[in-house]
Amino acid sequence: MLKTLDNYQLRKIKLMKSIAIIGASGYTGAQITSLINADSNLSVQGLYVSENSLDKGRKLADLYPTYSHMAYTLSPLTDEAKQQIVDQADGVVLATEHSVSLELAAWFYKQGLAVFDLSGAYRFADIAQYPKWYGFEHTYPEVLAEAVYGLAEWNAEQIKQTRMIAVAGCxxxxxxxxxxxxxxxxxxxxxxxxxxxxxxxxxxxxxxxxxxxxxxxxxxxxxxxxxxxxxxxxxxxxxxxxxxxxxxxxxxxxxxxxxxxxxxxxxxxxxxxxxxxxxxxxxxxxxxxxxxxxxxxxxxxxxxxxxxxxxxxxxxxxxxxxxxxxxxxxxxxxxxxxxxx
Ligand SMILES: NC(=O)C1=CN([C@@H]2O[C@H](COP(=O)(O)OP(=O)(O)OC[C@H]3O[C@@H](n4cnc5c(N)ncnc54)[C@H](OP(=O)(O)O)[C@@H]3O)[C@@H](O)[C@H]2O)C=CC1
Ligand SMILES: CC(=O)N[C@@H](CCC(=O)OP(=O)(O)O)C(=O)O
CATH class of the missing domain: 3.30.360.10 (Dihydrodipicolinate Reductase; domain 2)
Known part of the structure; x- marks a missing residue:
């Protein structure tokens, strides 16, 4: 029976899920890192910042001493790092600015990962809304078509069904x-x-x-x-x-x-x-x-x-x-x- 399952389905039945966090030095990225770190069903695959970030190579706890119990280092999101995430992680959190999430979400989604985007880049189903409200043309209509609005109490069934989750705004x-x-x-x-x-x-x-x-x-x-x-x-x-x-x-x-x-x-x-x-x-x-x-x-x-x-x-x-x-x-x-x- 297992032979009929694809890689993503096999990953889904694995008990502990591994999550990569991109934008981990920011406020929401650091916060979700601490939550994932504390969850017995989840593990942190890695923490990432932009390729040329001033914080690359630094420890998260050096930026946020309140997280001194976590030993994670912030890695630059190079092409090799992206490939490692695809090979090792089940899901990726994007705690990045909207235009950065736009690109990264589409890329990781197409590589077969579950994407949890904290930005606004996939929250409107109507593609015509993006130029006015976000200042960019949405260039991934096929990924947008799969996106579900991550308002957890209301959309749980759809969140289960899709790999592209646009977490609701604050x-x-x-x-x-x-x-x-x-x-x-x-x-x-x-x-x-x-x-x-x-x-x-x-x-x-x-x-x-x-x-x-x-x-x-x-x-x-x-x-x-x-x-x-x-x-x-x-x-x-x-x-x-x-x-x-x-x-x-x-x-x-x-x-x-x-x-x-x-x-x-x-x-x-x-x-x-x-x-x-x-x-x-x-x-x-x-x-x-x-x-x-x-x-x-x-x-x-x-x-x-x-x-x-x-x-x-x-x-x-x-x-x-x-x-x-x-x-x-x-x-x-x-x-x-x-x-x-
Ligand atoms: N703050 C809030 O209350 C809320 C924020 N959000 C959304 O969450 C997202 C993150 O917000 P917030 O945490 O406040 O933002 P921050 O500005 O605090 O953090 C942004 C993070 O993204 C990293 N980053 C920037 N460019 C890239 C890149 N090209 N590749 C990888 N990493 C990158 C930054 O590090 P570096 O620049 O060093 O690479 C930093 O780690 C935004 O889309 C925001 O709209 C959603 C709900 C609430
Ligand atoms: C105080 C402040 O500036 N707040 C931000 C909203 C927070 C945020 O980043 O918005 P998302 O929830 O859509 O990601 C703003 O007004 O744009």
Whole structure:
């Protein structure tokens, strides 16, 4: 029977899965490395940075002393390294910028690996969206056609079936987790999402606007952030989305105001959110609101809501850690769902 299985199927039934992490010196890459390292069903094949990276050859723990228990070295992603990944790994995590992920995802996918991309390069099924929101033409429609949106609580069946997983964005994860259960009750009025992110959301590289002395709570990307169409696409409804940069390191709080269909009751909303009753990750509270501090460094999403039956307005707040549920721990959820470990 084994003779009829191809290499990928054989790898899939192997008990321990080996994962390569590309972009491992960045915030999400280092975070997912620590999660994979701690998981008894997974092993780290290797950690990679760009071929000419200033960090190549350095130990991850030298960049992040908090990871002093891990002895991994950052290797340059040369052609030989890519071939080694193909030979040794079952899956590859891309914790790289969108245009880098665009190329690497297609290459590793075509070599037969499972790809878990933390960037936005494969999150829209509609190829026409990429030039506007990401500034590039998507040149791999055949790989894009295989991509599934890695919102773990909602798309588990598809995540099992495909090798190309576009892990959901950070603000979209917070927003969609709150809004998707309410879909049957939404009207034509757009939900209004105001969200604040910690500065790690912008990545590790030096940028003026994330300097300590520059950061002060402010909106950005108003009526033009790429997460607006990501949320709208995966909700199936337009939204108004306003992100803010907050003066804290980690975490996202999205506060969402939405008018529900006439006749909607509190019981309807309770029932809608009961979809998360069996989830160890999503917790829903009525008339109690979440705090960012309660979710940072955890994979959890905390939701809190209040409804005014007279006006039909619901306010729901959603808190996650942008580096965890917004990227690395959701990536880990996708890996574990995909490989069934
Ligand atoms: N930060 C966040 O909260 C979230 C981020 N994301 C997404 O995850 C991805 C990574 O984000 P983040 O960790 O913040 O980014 P960082 O800027 O912190 O890290 C980027 C990493 O990519 C490496 N890199 C750059 N170019 C290449 C290349 N050509 N080949 C291999 N490695 C390369 C960098 O190392 P070097 O340059 O030294 O090679 C670094 O390790 C992005 O697409 C981002 O949009 C998703 C959800 C949340
Ligand atoms: C504070 C900050 O700059 N946040 C980033 C979002 C985080 C991110 O990298 O976006 P993805 O989840 O789509 O990968 C931004 O607004 O672009």
């Amino acid at each position: 603000y979209p994860t917070a927003s969609l987790t709150a809004l998707k259960p309410l879909k049957p009750f939404l009207t034509e009025m757009y939900p209004v999402i105001n969200a604040v992110s910690g500065v790690t959301g912008a990545g590790r590289k030096a940028q003026l606007h994330t300097n300590f002395c520059e950061v002060s709570l402010t909106p950005y990307g108003v009526l033009g952030h790429r997460h607006q169409p990501e949320i709208a696409t995966h909700l199936g409804q337009e939204v108004i989305f306003t992100p803010h940069l907050g003066n804290f390191k980690r975490g996202i709080l999205a506060t969402i105001t939405v008018q529900l269909k006439p006749g909607t009751t509190e019981a309807d909303i309770e029932k809608a959110y009961s979809v998360y009753d069996s989830s160890p990750i999503v917790t829903v509270k009525h008339n109690m609101f979440p705090k960012v501090d309660d979710v940072v460094h955890t994979p959890n999403c905390h939701l809190g809501w209040k409804f005014d039956a007279n006006s039909g307005y619901l306010v729901v707040a959603s808190a996650i850690d942008n580096l965890m549920k917004g990227a690395a721990s959701q990536g880990l959820q996708c890996i574990k769902i995909h490989f069934g470990v």
